[in-house]
Amino acid sequence: MTETVLTLKNVTKKFGSQLALDNVSLDVKKGDIYGLIGRNGSGKTTIMKIITDLSQATSGSVTLLGASKNTAQYVQSLGRIGAVIESPAAYNKLTAYQNMKVICLQRGIHDYSLIDDMLQFVNLADTGKKKFKQFSLGMKQRLGIAMALIGQPDFLILDEPINGLDPFAIIEFRELIQKINRERNTTILISSHILTELYQVSTCFGFIHNGKMVQEISKDDFDALVVDSILLNVDNAELATVILRENFEATFQVTSDHDIKITNTTLTVAEVNKVLAQNAIGINSIGKQENTLEDYYTNLVKEIEGE
Ligand SMILES: Nc1ncnc2c1ncn2[C@@H]1O[C@H](COP(=O)(O)OP(=O)(O)OP(=O)(O)O)[C@@H](O)[C@H]1O
Numbered sequence: 001m002t003e004t005v006l007t008l009k010n011v012t013k014k015f016g017s018q019l020a021l022d023n024v025s026l027d028v029k030k031g032d033i034y035g036l037i038g039r040n041g042s043g044k045t046t047i048m049k050i051i052t053d054l055s056q057a058t059s060g061s062v063t064l065l066g067a068s069k070n071t072a073q074y075v076q077s078l079g080r081i082g083a084v085i086e087s088p089a090a091y092n093k094l095t096a097y098q099n100m101k102v103i104c105l106q107r108g109i110h111d112y113s114l115i116d117d118m119l120q121f122v123n124l125a126d127t128g129k130k131k132f133k134q135f136s137l138g139m140k141q142r143l144g145i146a147m148a149l150i151g152q153p154d155f156l157i158l159d160e161p162i163n164g165l166d167p168f169a170i171i172e173f174r175e176l177i178q179k180i181n182r183e184r185n186t187t188i189l190i191s192s193h194i195l196t197e198l199y200q201v202s203t204c205f206g207f208i209h210n211g212k213m214v215q216e217i218s219k220d221d222f223d224a225l226v227v228d229s230i231l232l233n234v235d236n237a238e239l240a241t242v243i244l245r246e247n248f249e250a251t252f253q254v255t256s257d258h259d260i261k262i263t264n265t266t267l268t269v270a271e272v273n274k275v276l277a278q279n280a281i282g283i284n285s286i287g288k289q290e291n292t293l294e295d296y297y298t299n300l301v302k303e304i305e306g307e
Pocket residue numbers: 015018019020038039040041042043044045046047160
């Protein structure tokens with residue numbers, strides 16, 4: 001059975017009368033890259049702060065690397081994790097190497113050769129005398145990760161690390177996350193509202209909305225559930241739909257006099273095209289639409305808000 005790294009059970013957090021987390025449960029398994037997805041204010045940072053002991057839950061339980069929160073063992077478990085929450089905390093006037101050295105001193109790490117290894121690992125080996133305040137956002141994020149990795153953690157927590165990065169820095173970042181997971185066997189919890197990126201990097205997802213965990217799903221299950229749809233623009237959508245229903249098993253939505261959306265299908269564009277052409281239906285356009293994590297999340301939120 002796969003080992004569980006983190007479990008939250010019915011965690012509730014109130015700030016005065018405001019309910020920031022409402023009975024949240026989640027499970028992160030060893031080896032996962034768990035993507036925590038939610039809009040601004042949905043509770044992602046609050047979850048991470050509770051895990052890292054920067055905040056206390058109002059009720060519910062948290063188990064980290066086998067230890068329950070508020071026990072001496074939990075403090076030991078915290079020593080096996082690395083975290084970058086809100087923004088990387090480093091000294092503006094220090095270089096990458098000096099900032100790393102501060103972390104080593106704080107953590108009682110005496111082997112400074114680890115610093116060079118780690119800076120190399122995050123591609124910051126040649127920043128020399130450049131001070132943290134002169135770093136680009138991408139460099140700052142990578143230094144934050146190097147600082148979090150210096151203690152060789154089993155579990156890495158990253159709060160919105162992609163925010164504000166340019167497309168090249170995002171690609172670099174994605175590769176770094178995967179490298180950490182693969183080469184260092186580090187389990188990762190990463191939050192973001194940039195869903196396309198989370199989709200590419202994560203092995204499972206947790207959707208949080210208004211402080212509630214709406215769904216947890218593995219990437220494999222998500223991929224099996226979410227199949228692409230076919231969008232059609234035809235002369236007569238109603239007639240075309242009758243013909244399509246006679247020929248194929250799928251869901252056909254007539255969205256206007258000319259537009260049809262076909263979902264729940266593994267049909268190809270060529271198959272649809274052939275049947276309509278044989279029945280003399282004029283086709284103006286036909287094409288596949290990829291259903292993304294973004295669509296899935298938006299629909300989930302719409303369903304909940306429509307409740
Ligand atoms: N210290 C606090 N005092 C009062 N309310 C708070 C506090 N911290 C967070 N909240 C509230 O709790 C809710 C969840 O906030 P949280 O920062 O966890 O969301 P988030 O999903 O991380 O959002 P973002 O993406 O904007 O960082 C929000 O409504 C926020 O205003």
